[in-house]
Amino acid sequence: MEYTDACVYPLPNGDSSLRRMAIEARDLGFDSIVAACVEGGSYRGVEIVGGILARAKEIREVQAIARKSTSSPALLMASAGPYSLNRALIQTGWVRVIREIQTTPKNSFDHILSRIAAERQVAVDLDLSLIVRERGYLRQKVLQRYADIVLLHEKFGFPLTISSGARSILEMKSRRDMTALCSLFGLDRDGTLAALGSVNRVLNRHKPVEVVG
Amino acid sequence: MKPRPPTMRGKHRYILVRTDPPGLDLDGRTLYYAVAESLTDLYGDAGVARIQPSVVSCSDGCAIIRCSRAAEDEVIAGLAALTNIHDKKIAVRSILTSGTMRSLRQQKERWNAPAPSPCEDVPFQGKSWIPVRYRGTKVDLFEKGFKNQERLFLTEEDLEE
Known part of the structure; x- marks a missing residue:
């Protein structure tokens, strides 16, 4: 899993089947994809990781979703919220990726959470579909927020993941396109390629040492 | 009038792109307006004036887009942000960048969309x-x-x- 598109939505959430998306991902230079709400597997050399999306207002709801999901290796991705929720999401250890950070206030993810996320190897997802889909003020806000996250990432070293957020094969982006789009908010080529490879790192992260007995 | 010497002409880069889905009837003018609009959205009028985009050729699901040198990444970002033309969903995927059109024309044969x-x-x-x-x-x-x-x-x- 060297290069991974961190979130795509196959049928029935989009207009393309999972297999077709896997073929398209391979043509676009990826060797794995995270597909929302499907079981993991492999198709024509492309590894498919099942993604679980948790959109909750309280940590208890996320914990309930995490307990229900038994399929392995699945990537639990939770939507960001206020500061307290984000802190709880990062500290629980179940959530691997925090998504939709751009919808939250700027102070909901600060240098303290960045440091904890780096320690616990919890990634922050940058969804490129918002940059492509939005126009004007909304796009500017997303670019501003992503630039801020990139700044924190460079300082504290927490993982970033990059997703196309594609609901169709026409919305999927190649590595080349992703690199160009990421340059809009200050993530350079090396940083983008590292972020495309960080899903593997997040899935196989080292657990903290526990003292038993 | 004497032509401008080559050293004083503007330097260009050429980008080979593929349009998806295959079978779309797309002409160069339509593609140019769509690309220019997408780039204007991203970089503004001053940016597009600096980038100088133009569609050199467009046929069989492939196109060659010219831009000023050092602006190729901006054009690729603009192409990636292009999602529909005349309310039809489309993807414009950049394949190769080159300093001359000859090498892109040789590569173009490989990427021509097969007839559905x-x-x-x-x-x-x-x-x-x-x-x-x-x-x-x-x-x-x-x-x-x-x-x-x-x-x-x-x-x-x-x-x-």
């Missing part, structure tokens, strides 16, 4: 669809009807299930 082959109607999810098959196992399904036709992107194996 329409077949008999197939049932899928309780509806009747018109399938269009491409090289490999790719199948596009078009909903039967006159307007607002839904399009699904599947594989042969999806249809067999």
Whole structure:
């Protein structure tokens, strides 16, 4: 899993089947994809990781979703919220990726959470579909927020993941396109390629040492 | 009038792009306006004036786009942000960048979209669809009807299930 598109939505959430998306991902230079709400597997050399999306207002709801999901290796991705929720999401250890950070206030993810996320190897997802889909003020806000996250990432070293957020094969982006789009908010080529490879790192992260007995 | 010497001319880069889905009837002028609009959205009028985009050729699902040197990444970002033309969903994927058109023309043959082959109607999810098959196992399904036709992107194996 060297290069991974961190979130795509196959049928029935989009207009393309999972297999077709896997073929398209391979043509676009990826060797794995995270597909929302499907079981993991492999198709024509492309590894498919099942993604679980948790959109909750309280940590208890996320914990309930995490307990229900038994399929392995699945990537639990939770939507960001206020500061307290984000802190709880990062500290629980179940959530691997925090998504939709751009919808939250700027102070909901600060240098303290960045440091904890780096320690616990919890990634922050940058969804490129918002940059492509939005126009004007909304796009500017997303670019501003992503630039801020990139700044924190460079300082504290927490993982970033990059997703196309594609609901169709026409919305999927190649590595080349992703690199160009990421340059809009200050993530350079090396940083983008590292972020495309960080899903593997997040899935196989080292657990903290526990003292038993 | 004496032509300007080569050293004083503006330097350009050429980008080979592929348009998806295959079979779209797209001319150079339409593509140019779409690309210019996308770039204007991203970089503004001053940015587009600096980038100097133009569509050099457009045929068989491939196009060559020219831009000023050092602006190729900005053009690629603009192409990636292009999602529809005349309310039709489209993807413009950059393939190669070069300093001359000759090398891109040689590569273009590889990327030309194969002609789709329409077949008999197939049932899928309780509806009747018109399938269009491409090289490999790719199948596009078009909903039967006159307007607002839904399009699904599947594989042969999806249809067999």
